[in-house]
Amino acid sequence: MTSILSKDETETIEFFNSLTDGEMIEDLSAVFDDVSRNLQSKKFIECLEKVKAKFPNAQLHEMIEAAKEQLFDDE
DSSP, X not given: OHHHHTSOHXXXXXXXXXXXXXXXXXXXXXXXXXXXXXXXXXXXXXXXXXXXXXXXXXXXHHHHHHHHHTSOOOO
16 A cells, blocks of 8 residues: 555545545554655645544544654755
8 A cells, every 4th residue: 555655646645635434544544654754745744634634533643743754854
């Protein structure tokens, strides 16, 4: 799953934005950090934050924080 979601930033963001099942997003959250490491995209992190708002009952906070930690600093 990581390799599929890491191929194209735009398609990955569109996929996550189209999700309607909170349980599915919780399952996918296990690869947030790996996908983030591969994409190196702030837009991906912003997308995850929107998904978190869309599914407030989903347990996503820790996985999103782990994804943020995978971004390389520009400095």
